[in-house]
Amino acid sequence: MTEKMLKFVTVGLQTPNKRKVNSRVDDFKEIYDEFIHDKAKEQSSRCSQCGVPFCQVHCPLHNNIPDWLKLTAEGRLQEASELAHSTNNMPEVCGRICPQDRLCEGNCVIEQSGHGTVTIGSVEKYITDTAWEKGWIKPIKIKKEINQSIGIVGAGPAGLACAEELRKLGYKVTIYDRYDRAGGLLIYGIPNFKLEKFVVERRTKLLKESGIEFKQNIEIGKNLSLEELKKRHDAILIATGVYKPKEINLEGHNLKNIFPAMEFLTASNRKGLGDKVKDFDNGTLNAENKNVVVIGGGDTAMDCVRTAVRQNAKSVKCLYRRDKVNMPGSAREVYNAEEEGVEFIWLSNPKKFLGSEKIKSVLVEKMQLQGLDSSGRKKPVPVANSDFEIKADIAIKALGFDPEDLPKLFNNSKLTVSKWGTIKINLKSMETDIPGIFAAGDIVRGASLVVWAIRDGREAALSIKKYLENQQANKTKAA
Numbered sequence: 001m002t003e004k005m006l007k008f009v010t011v012g013l014q015t016p017n018k019r020k021v022n023s024r025v026d027d028f029k030e031i032y033d034e035f036i037h038d039k040a041k042e043q044s045s046r047c048s049q050c051g052v053p054f055c056q057v058h059c060p061l062h063n064n065i066p067d068w069l070k071l072t073a074e075g076r077l078q079e080a081s082e083l084a085h086s087t088n089n090m091p092e093v094c095g096r097i098c099p100q101d102r103l104c105e106g107n108c109v110i111e112q113s114g115h116g117t118v119t120i121g122s123v124e125k126y127i128t129d130t131a132w133e134k135g136w137i138k139p140i141k142i143k144k145e146i147n148q149s150i151g152i153v154g155a156g157p158a159g160l161a162c163a164e165e166l167r168k169l170g171y172k173v174t175i176y177d178r179y180d181r182a183g184g185l186l187i188y189g190i191p192n193f194k195l196e197k198f199v200v201e202r203r204t205k206l207l208k209e210s211g212i213e214f215k216q217n218i219e220i221g222k223n224l225s226l227e228e229l230k231k232r233h234d235a236i237l238i239a240t241g242v243y244k245p246k247e248i249n250l251e252g253h254n255l256k257n258i259f260p261a262m263e264f265l266t267a268s269n270r271k272g273l274g275d276k277v278k279d280f281d282n283g284t285l286n287a288e289n290k291n292v293v294v295i296g297g298g299d300t301a302m303d304c305v306r307t308a309v310r311q312n313a314k315s316v317k318c319l320y321r322r323d324k325v326n327m328p329g330s331a332r333e334v335y336n337a338e339e340e341g342v343e344f345i346w347l348s349n350p351k352k353f354l355g356s357e358k359i360k361s362v363l364v365e366k367m368q369l370q371g372l373d374s375s376g377r378k379k380p381v382p383v384a385n386s387d388f389e390i391k392a393d394i395a396i397k398a399l400g401f402d403p404e405d406l407p408k409l410f411n412n413s414k415l416t417v418s419k420w421g422t423i424k425i426n427l428k429s430m431e432t433d434i435p436g437i438f439a440a441g442d443i444v445r446g447a448s449l450v451v452w453a454i455r456d457g458r459e460a461a462l463s464i465k466k467y468l469e470n471q472q473a474n475k476t477k478a479a
């Protein structure tokens, strides 16, 4: 294979450069090369326009993929960008971080016939990045202002997508968020090497320039009540995401240097954004020269191991109680982590954190898979007398997230939740049990994906529009 071809394959599949775990950060050439123009065209022209667009069906936004691939192949990038934006509020974000192997690309007909998928995500990123560079993406121009307002709680992808759609229609929109920056998990959860922060910031800047008001550092339920919010706005969207880390209550869990994943990732993202982070600067949350053990097998665990690699950890190990085939995370993420030198210890379960004051090691038992659990997945059971120890200077718990107790936080028992704590909505209207209050994103679905949050935000906007039109019609009738 020629060097040119190799680069093509590497770029197309978004494969990272190989790197030793303990090589210096300065030596680290960032993982994704530019998806160069002619390669995007070449990839786009591989689309067979098969007439059965499984890629489109399996994209949660039903993006018109075959058409924007065709436009790209013809060099009509501005039109391709407009088409991509007609169904997606952040195509450049999805192009970067959707698990395409499970969505559009995994269902590409060319992939199914064994010839390798068209790299849809990379083309989507390329189209939109080009549109930004060329200045084709402009703030929303409102044809007619509507004198009704919507308060959105949460500036993650669900809240942002809903805000943009409502603003396009002319409504006044205010977004409240407890963080100091907008973007939700796009800004403080997902690492910079997967999603560069300027990509998120230029989107939120555009929304501000479009007339959407952002109120940061305001936590609903603490700084402002839901009741007060209802008085201020004609409709409300709750898009607060899920943030309560799932716990493992093992012996030794109180030892120092055992962190929840979000604490570790947020510190790293804040550093990347130029913030002073005391616990990073004093070394506590910095993996440099340390033996790091990450517990969990999902995408958050993959983000932690790959962040630790980039912080020049001495060793990075990932403990997962099932095997590779049964791992919940994206296969591509696992592949990337392995390439970067992360050691996976499959079929292993932490039993105890060991150390005095600070963690020194994790006691682990071997597992085997037997039968199926209640969710239909293979059930891990311990292997007798199989304990072993793994050295750890830092342990990171990445076992997933549950919703916070929103009825309690919002002091409103009328806000009903499912047995998992997610907000209950009418699936058609996305309205909660409180009239005029809608909900979208992870707080409804449980921990999910950005692309689903965007879809929910868009659908909520349509329902809110209908609700507000009815309210207006009723007022007019009554007058």
Ligand SMILES: Cc1cc2nc3c(=O)[nH]c(=O)nc-3n(C[C@H](O)[C@H](O)[C@H](O)COP(=O)(O)OP(=O)(O)OC[C@H]3O[C@@H](n4cnc5c(N)ncnc54)[C@H](O)[C@@H]3O)c2cc1C
Pocket: 097, 098, 099, 153, 154, 155, 156, 157, 158, 159, 176, 177, 178, 179, 183, 184, 185, 186, 189, 190, 191, 194, 218, 219, 220, 221, 239, 240, 241, 242, 265, 299, 300, 303, 440, 441, 442, 443, 447, 448, 449, 450, 451, 453
């Ligand atoms: C580490 C990590 C990596 C991930 N990687 C990927 C990936 O690669 N690809 C992918 O598709 N998905 C990924 N996800 C999932 C994805 O980030 C989420 O599904 C998505 O962000 C959910 O969007 P959301 O708008 O519902 O919530 P969020 O993005 O969580 O945003 C919710 C916002 O609400 C705010 N908020 C919460 N409570 C309040 C309150 N009371 N008052 C005011 N504001 C409040 C929060 O501050 C936050 O800004 C990842 C998740 C994590 C944790």
Ligand code: SF4
Pocket: 058, 059, 060, 061, 062, 063, 065, 088, 094, 095, 098, 100, 103, 104, 105, 120, 121, 124, 451
């Ligand atoms: S939004 Fe995600 S699933 Fe849809 S086409 Fe883009 S990368 Fe694929």
